[in-house]
Amino acid sequence: MENIVVKNQEVVISVNQLLGQWQGHRRLTRRVIEAFPEDKLFNYSIGGMRTFSALVMEMIEIAYPGVQGLIDGNWKDEVKEQPKTKEELLHLWDVLTERIDRLWPLIPIERFQTVEAAFGMYEDALYSTVLYFIDNEIHHRGQGYVYLRSLGIEPPAFYER
Numbered sequence: 001m002e003n004i005v006v007k008n009q010e011v012v013i014s015v016n017q018l019l020g021q022w023q024g025h026r027r028l029t030r031r032v033i034e035a036f037p038e039d040k041l042f043n044y045s046i047g048g049m050r051t052f053s054a055l056v057m058e059m060i061e062i063a064y065p066g067v068q069g070l071i072d073g074n075w076k077d078e079v080k081e082q083p084k085t086k087e088e089l090l091h092l093w094d095v096l097t098e099r100i101d102r103l104w105p106l107i108p109i110e111r112f113q114t115v116e117a118a119f120g121m122y123e124d125a126l127y128s129t130v131l132y133f134i135d136n137e138i139h140h141r142g143q144g145y146v147y148l149r150s151l152g153i154e155p156p157a158f159y160e161r
Helices: 015-035 038-043 052-072 086-106 109-113 126-150
Strands: 115-118 122-125
Touching: 015 052, 015 086, 015 126, 038 052, 038 086, 052 086, 052 109, 052 115, 052 126, 109 126, 115 126, 122 126
Parallel strands: none
Antiparallel strands: 115 122
8 A cells, every 4th residue: 555645744654554563463462362271261350351352352343344444434344253262263363364454455545534433433533543443452462461470371572563
């Protein structure tokens, strides 16, 4: 995807660099999923928090329709699978990763500055919506780190994306 020059607007990061940041976070989150023992991934929680598999599904259920919404405003695409094993969850994660890579170049550059209510609820410029997708993932991955540490498992280094 080529960047376009907009008069009187500074660019700090390119669209492809933004994708690289997101996918870097996704690679790290995938390693956190891999670090979980299968039974703890679906059944372990602390202090009333959801299981890590439920948090991962939230990330998937935001990003799956989210990338299509960035293209054309259709925020209603749904995840059809509900994984029951770590292998199935990782497969769904990988399918979504490929989907993001395939659809990202189809996002019209001007859409990133468009203000729109993602999922009919969160009105903001779409570049900010992408940052929310990333922030949400970081937040929930942090919960996964707490779970792993409480299980005596060293989580992946947060800076190795």
